[in-house]
Amino acid sequence: MIRRSLAIAAILITAILLQSTIFSQLRLLGVRPELLYLVTIVIALNEGPNEGAMVGFIAGLSEDLLLNQPKGITALTLTLLGYAVGLSKQYIVSPSPLVPTVVVAIATAVGISFYEVVAFLLGQFDAPLSIAVRTALLTALYNAVLTPILAPLIRRIVEGARPRRVVRL
Amino acid sequence: MVTRSGPRNTRLLVVGLVAASLAIITLDFREGDSGPLASMGRAAQTFMAPLQEGVTTATRPVGDFFTGLAHLPTLARENQDLKRQLQDAQGRAAAYDSTQDLVRKYSDLLGLQAAYQGSIAADVISNGYTNFDYTITINKGSDDGIKQGQPVVSGAVGSPLLVGIVSSVTAISADVQLIIDRDWAAAGQLSTSKVIGLVSGQGDQDLRVDDIPLGTKFPTGDLPEYVFTVSYEAAGHHGLYPPGLLIGQVSKVYESDNALSDQVSVSPAVDFASLESVLVLTSAPRSSP
Numbered sequence: 001m002i003r004r005s006l007a008i009a010a011i012l013i014t015a016i017l018l019q020s021t022i023f024s025q026l027r028l029l030g031v032r033p034e035l036l037y038l039v040t041i042v043i044a045l046n047e048g049p050n051e052g053a054m055v056g057f058i059a060g061l062s063e064d065l066l067l068n069q070p071k072g073i074t075a076l077t078l079t080l081l082g083y084a085v086g087l088s089k090q091y092i093v094s095p096s097p098l099v100p101t102v103v104v105a106i107a108t109a110v111g112i113s114f115y116e117v118v119a120f121l122l123g124q125f126d127a128p129l130s131i132a133v134r135t136a137l138l139t140a141l142y143n144a145v146l147t148p149i150l151a152p153l154i155r156r157i158v159e160g161a162r163p164r165r166v167v168r169l
Numbered sequence: 170m171v172t173r174s175g176p177r178n179t180r181l182l183v184v185g186l187v188a189a190s191l192a193i194i195t196l197d198f199r200e201g202d203s204g205p206l207a208s209m210g211r212a213a214q215t216f217m218a219p220l221q222e223g224v225t226t227a228t229r230p231v232g233d234f235f236t237g238l239a240h241l242p243t244l245a246r247e248n249q250d251l252k253r254q255l256q257d258a259q260g261r262a263a264a265y266d267s268t269q270d271l272v273r274k275y276s277d278l279l280g281l282q283a284a285y286q287g288s289i290a291a292d293v294i295s296n297g298y299t300n301f302d303y304t305i306t307i308n309k310g311s312d313d314g315i316k317q318g319q320p321v322v323s324g325a326v327g328s329p330l331l332v333g334i335v336s337s338v339t340a341i342s343a344d345v346q347l348i349i350d351r352d353w354a355a356a357g358q359l360s361t362s363k364v365i366g367l368v369s370g371q372g373d374q375d376l377r378v379d380d381i382p383l384g385t386k387f388p389t390g391d392l393p394e395y396v397f398t399v400s401y402e403a404a405g406h407h408g409l410y411p412p413g414l415l416i417g418q419v420s421k422v423y424e425s426d427n428a429l430s431d432q433v434s435v436s437p438a439v440d441f442a443s444l445e446s447v448l449v450l451t452s453a454p455r456s457s458p
Binding site: 013016017018019020021022024025027030031032034049050053054056057060061062063064065066067068069070071072073074075076079080083112115116119122125126127131135139 | 178179182183186187189190191192193194195196197198206209210213214217220221224225228294295296297298299300301302304306336337344346351372373374442443
């Protein structure tokens with residue numbers, strides 16, 4: 001349990017670090033990826049709604065603490081996103097390797113849009129609708145491009161830290 | 170972390186986490202910069218700053234190298250050995266160019282530092298966390314004498330550029346709110362007409378200057394119109410920024426017959442994506458050096 005929590009904490013810290021340093025330079029049409037959304041979605045898709053919501057809350061809160069914006073909006077967004085993606089796991093029956101990429105793209109676009117709506121309602125976001133939609137779609141595209149590279153890595157780290165089941169005969 | 174539980178427990182967990190998120194949003198709104206969440210934020214930033222500095226230092230030469238390679242012309246020759254040699258040479262040239270560029274940036278900064286007595290040079294270690302975050306983090310903090318509300322500039326002696334204002338400080342790092350942040354605003358003066366308006370950040374779009382009197386004349390043709398910071402004093406309070414810092418260049422003028430004032434768009438002078446080092450004005454002069 002502790003090993004697993006530490007592994008997830010390490011993934012989250014690395015994601016925040018990369019997002020604020022390397023990926024702030026490597027922008028796609030002016031937009032950077034949202035790695036914490038990607039991590040939450042991949043873990044939720046792999047582990048289910050319980051862990052998805054938990055990881056989403058911790059990831060969102062970590063990002064919120066570092067932002068100079070009202071704290072809690074990302075935590076709320078990623079909690080619900082992790083739960084929703086985790087629930088959708090039981091309805092996905094296709095064995096296609098493209099599944100994580102498609103889910104990450106759709107879930108990121110929905111998550112960013114939800115964040116924008118909540119931030120708008122709290123008076124923290126007043127960009128025109130075209131900019132809001134463009135940001136959500138481009139971020140979703142960037143996250144989708146990164147998924148085939150990062151998703152197997154995240155899965156391997158999380159599964160590697162899973163306690164081994166001992167079978168006694 | 171709970172891995173196996175029924176749907177009922179999961180729903181309870183989600184309701185609990187959503188309630189916690191809503192409580193955090195409310196608490197943060199009420200407490201602002203002085204609350205426990207702000208303190209936790211500063212602690213988190215103190216933890217992240219050395220890591221960010223390490224990653225930035227380690228990856229900058231690599232990033233510059235790839236930026237250089239991206240500009241290489243397509244090689245016509247098919248000979249693989251020659252191609253490799255040429256690529257190697259041009260890679261080195263690109264790396265040399267980026268070193269020269271760095272030397273130029275630092276000498277500009279040194280000149281600017283000499284012009285502004287009482288200023289601190291700092292490296293940019295992070296460029297914000299999300300697409301909605303228009304801040305940068307620098308590697309100097311309260312231990313070096315940096316305080317909230319100090320102006321941050323870049324550029325060279327003849328043309329100092331306004332970057333933003335220190336918005337929060339830890340012992341070893343500080344966050345700088347960029348002038349493109351939607352919550353940033355300051356008085357700005359047009360270079361030709363000397364008219365003063367209110368400049369405000371608009372995120373990824375150009376800055377906006379409001380409250381320009383109707384009928385203000387703008388230069389015609391290709392002549393550029395610039396916007397600079399301006400000093401003012403009202404009821405014993407003075408502006409935060411020293412005068413003469415370039416904010417940007419007017420990109421569009423909106424004139425309307427039924428508005429009370431004109432409005433212009435301004436493209437910022439600073440390229441925020443490639444900002445590597447800045448100067449924090451710890452004792453802002455009241456006049457241009």
